Amino acid sequence: MQPDAVTDDHGADLVVLRPQGLYCPAGDFYIDPWRPVPRAVITHAHADHARPGHGHYLCSAEGAGLLRARLGDVRLQPLAWGERVEQGGVRVSLHPAGHVLGSAQVRIEHRGQVWVASGDYFVGGAAEPRPTCSAFEAVRCHCFITESTFGLPIYRWRPRAELFAEVDGWWQHNAAAGRPSLLLAYSLGKAQRVLAGVDAAIGPILVHPAVELLNEVYRAAGIALPPTQAVAQAVPRELAARALVIAPPAVHGSAWARRLGDFSDAFASGWMQLRGARRRQGVDRGFVLSDHADWPGLQSAIRATGAERVIVTHGYEAVMVRWLREQGLRAESFVTRFGDEADELASPVAEPGS
Numbered sequence: 001m002q003p004d005a006v007t008d009d010h011g012a013d014l015v016v017l018r019p020q021g022l023y024c025p026a027g028d029f030y031i032d033p034w035r036p037v038p039r040a041v042i043t044h045a046h047a048d049h050a051r052p053g054h055g056h057y058l059c060s061a062e063g064a065g066l067l068r069a070r071l072g073d074v075r076l077q078p079l080a081w082g083e084r085v086e087q088g089g090v091r092v093s094l095h096p097a098g099h100v101l102g103s104a105q106v107r108i109e110h111r112g113q114v115w116v117a118s119g120d121y122f123v124g125g126a127a128e129p130r131p132t133c134s135a136f137e138a139v140r141c142h143c144f145i146t147e148s149t150f151g152l153p154i155y156r157w158r159p160r161a162e163l164f165a166e167v168d169g170w171w172q173h174n175a176a177a178g179r180p181s182l183l184l185a186y187s188l189g190k191a192q193r194v195l196a197g198v199d200a201a202i203g204p205i206l207v208h209p210a211v212e213l214l215n216e217v218y219r220a221a222g223i224a225l226p227p228t229q230a231v232a233q234a235v236p237r238e239l240a241a242r243a244l245v246i247a248p249p250a251v252h253g254s255a256w257a258r259r260l261g262d263f264s265d266a267f268a269s270g271w272m273q274l275r276g277a278r279r280r281q282g283v284d285r286g287f288v289l290s291d292h293a294d295w296p297g298l299q300s301a302i303r304a305t306g307a308e309r310v311i312v313t314h315g316y317e318a319v320m321v322r323w324l325r326e327q328g329l330r331a332e333s334f335v336t337r338f339g340d341e342a343d344e345l346a347s348p349v350a351e352p353g354s
Helices: 064-071 160-176 190-197 207-219 277-281 294-307 317-326
Strands: 017-020 023-024 029-031 038-039 057-062 076-079 082-085 090-096 103-112 113-119 141-147 180-183 205-207 244-247 262-268 285-287 309-315 330-333
Touching: 057 064, 057 090, 057 330, 064 076, 064 207, 076 190, 113 309, 141 317, 160 180, 160 190, 160 262, 190 207, 205 207, 207 244, 277 285, 294 317, 309 317, 317 330
Parallel strands: 029 038, 038 057, 057 076, 113 141, 141 309, 180 244, 180 262, 205 244, 262 285, 309 330
Antiparallel strands: 017 023, 023 029, 082 090, 090 103, 103 113
């Protein structure tokens, strides 16, 4: 049900921008802050959204394992999807964002206003299942705080089955030639999505230790992944010859990668949609695979909220704000620090987890 179009008693915004990050004054907490704060609500475990040093963390129960794996022994309060807690008179609940395991949208309700901060999200619909995380859930609100990582009309994702048939074909061709297939994919989220999508019958699957660490968290959360073998040192030639090797983009050109011998490499990222991106990354193949909403996904998600006001946090903010205003919505942007994950290769707007 759409909430009544009213503001709170003071007409104040439920979320404002402070030097520490996105702040809810009425509840005295921050959402994905980039500086240490007493109370933080975390949308997901990517490092540009989940940083160390906060006094108290609130996150989804689905994502708690990843947050602990990345941040260590922190004071953590997990919430089930839709469970509500009161913070300073503000009612807070978390709802699936479909981005990575445990990724959440933050619903904030106070004195008649409902705001939703989406973090990063992926909208796939019933035809595009999310085997590695809960699917995006549209949440009705007055104001929607959205990303715009791929907020240009050029970004339109292909069907999952079609994409992975292409990945499998590349792997199969290399295996027949006795050549390892090195697929560069972000270690949290993207690597697990690849694992859940490829045909594991083609050959063995080897992974970088950074990927295997997070695979274990996914498996502990009940996510089905094919068997993998972590590779820290040299790989026996007979094992590597037919293998798919999944590693974070940071290993490109490293001694670790060179140990694989004569391999074919590829990069899995939404940025591969751009002409020349594969060449700039210096890989043999590029697969357009993203855990963010594409242009139609962003539009459908925003429409589904029923929001009359939209705030854009990162990505192609100016394009999205202009399009939203053309649709008759009140739109603006916040200048945030999301999008500086060091594990990702360079991209046009330096976004993580692409």
